[in-house]
Amino acid sequence: MGNRLSKIATRTGDDGTTGLGDGSRTDKDSPRVHAMGDVDELNSHLGLLLCEDMPPAMREQLVSIQHDLFDLGGELCIPGYTLIQEAHVARLDGLLADYNADLPALKDFILPAGSRAASLAHVCRTICRRAERSVVSLGRVEAVNEAPRQYLNRLSDLMFVLSRVLNRYAGGGDVLWERERSR
Incomplete structure (x- = not known):
């Protein structure tokens, strides 16, 4: 583990740059910083989702995913460093299979709606994308490793599936898009 921060306001970023984990500096609007920020935002929204009622096993899995996302942010923060592995992606594949097994097949598009928890899962899905x-x-x-991209791809799929599970957990179901609905 690197140095612990004891001082948050360092003023070193006042010039529009930020420090990376390898000690180098980059512009705050660089593609690397955008990616790091989007992963951080996703992790924050997962924290908000965790404030909602959900099955205990799902809660534990989402907390593990938060830790993975923190590691993914660390990997992005240190060019050339690897933290997210194929095993992380495989774990998400397993969760996808497990949660999807009990859901009815989709025959229509669903809206990002329903319970508050399901709606927050949809917000997480869109931030993940x-x-x-x-x-x-x-x-x-x-250069970026493949596993972080694959992990985010699987995680967005998982968040879609979890939104469906959370709607059922709340006593509802999918909120379907209605093609013929009058607008």
Whole structure:
């Protein structure tokens, strides 16, 4: 573990740059910082989702995912460093299979709605997609490992599935898009 921060307001970023984990500095609007920020925002929204009522096993899994996202942010913060592995992606694949097994097949599009917890899971899904796009953009200009991109891709799918599970947990179901609804 690196140095612990004892002073938060260092003023070193007043010039529009920020320090990376390897000691180098980069512009605050660089693709790397965008990716780090999107992952951090996702993690914060997962924290908000965790304030809601949900099955205890799901809560524990989301807390583990928060730790993974913190590691993913660390990997992005240190160019060339690896923290997220194929095993992390495989764990999400397993969760996807487990949660999806009990859900009815989708025959219609669903709206990002329903219970508060399900709606927050949808917000996490959309932020996760943005984080994934940011990591892809970063990969076009700097070397990025495959696992973080794959992890975010699987996590956004999992958040979609969890939103469906959370609606059922709250006593509801999917909120379907209605093609013929009068507007």
